[in-house]
Amino acid sequence: MSAPLSSVEAIRLVAKREFVTQVRSRSFVIGLIVTIVLFGVVGAISAFIAGQQSTSTLGVTPGASALAPALEATARTQDLTLEIRDVAEAAGRSALAADELDGLLVADPGGRYTLLGRDAVDERLAAVVGTAVRQTELTEALRAAGTDPDALEARSTVAEETLEPVDPDRGQRLALAIVGTVLLFISLSGYGQLVATGVVEEKQSRVVELLLATIKPWELLAGKIIGLGAVGLLNLVVLGGIAAIAGISFGLLTLPGAALGMFAMVLVWYLLGFFLFASLYAAIGSTVSRQEELNSVVAPMIFLLLIPFILTVNLLPGDPRNPLATVLSYIPFFSQTVMPARYALGTAELWEVGIAALLALVAIVVVVRLAGRVYRNSVLRTGARVSLREALGRAA
Helix, strand or coil, X not given: CCCCCCHHHHHHHHHHHHHHHHHHCHHHHHHHHHHHHHHHHHHHHHHHHHHHHCEEEEEECHHHHHHHHHHXXXXXXXXXXXXXXXXXXXXXXXXXXXXXXXXXXXXXXXXXXXXXXXXXXXXXXXXXXXXXXXXXXXHHHHHHCCCCHHHXXXXXXXXXXXXXXXXXXXXXXXHHHHHHHHHHHHHHHHHHHHHHHHHHHHHHCCHHHHHCCCCCHHHHHHHHHHHHHHHHHHHHXXXXXXXXXXXXHCCCCCCHHHHHHHHHHHHHHHHHHHHHHHHHHHHHHHCCCCHHHHHHHHHHHHHHHHHHHHHHHHHCCCCCCCHHHHHHCCCCCCHHHHHHHHHHCCCCCHHHHHHHHHHHHHHHHHHHHHHHHHHHHHCCCCCCCCCHHHHHCCCC
């Protein structure tokens, strides 16, 4: 008769089974390929849209051609790349109707200007033309009154300074923060849900009864979480590596040090977040006996992941030092999303990351103990959903 498995051996065997089963599955490979393709498509579409929004072509008739210098100068101040084409009015209208122009600026004999659009006038183009016309008229009026417009502008200009040096790489840091946030959200939500699904499948098929005949419930739970966590980590490493290689290859990423730092931060917070959320997913999954019941019980978990994700992508890009984001970056269940983004943007020091990680570890200890009790009391019970009071009670 063979000796019983030690706890370490039992956990290792369960973890290996979960890891090998998932990695060898067709769904893992297909899911990875689909995710890469989707990221590529979204990136290409975003780049195309950004390029279209920042570039406009304006046709200018002979009567309005004197405005060209003012139009170009105004467009630069509004971060708009403006291409000006000198056209006759008839030819300009034809080009506008054929979508070859974004707008047509016409001047009548009385000196009044009209900006034409095909079915609507582009708002950014209208703002540039309006500002240029007003500036030109004001300059002419000042000169007619004997005032030097350049001297007046020099006296009325407000200098801008910052207490800290302006970071020329802020755009790249913001991109790293957003990419890291998205990767964390996808990995934590996807593989956390996979833990709950696996628990219910084993419970529904009665496989769990066979497994618990040889190993303890907490060993099965630990092995499942470690195995699926390793699968998610592998997925994250592959996606992060491909994103970094693509960014460097296309010249979009010129901060390899910052990228490596953010990548390491994402991996650390993935592990912290996964053990926190996966324990809850497993515990919640053990309280039901059918896949049809699972979605209703795990819905609150989705919100726990979705809320910090939405707050991060909406608050931090415009206000990296937002007080709400700063507070949330220390609170478990929020810190795994917010703190890496703050670090990437340079608003969180390593000691702050350390404090948040320590608080997350404390939360993991508490949650794992509670989840282990729920799992132990619920995983062998079939039929009606196990109530929270029953799940947290002492096992008979």
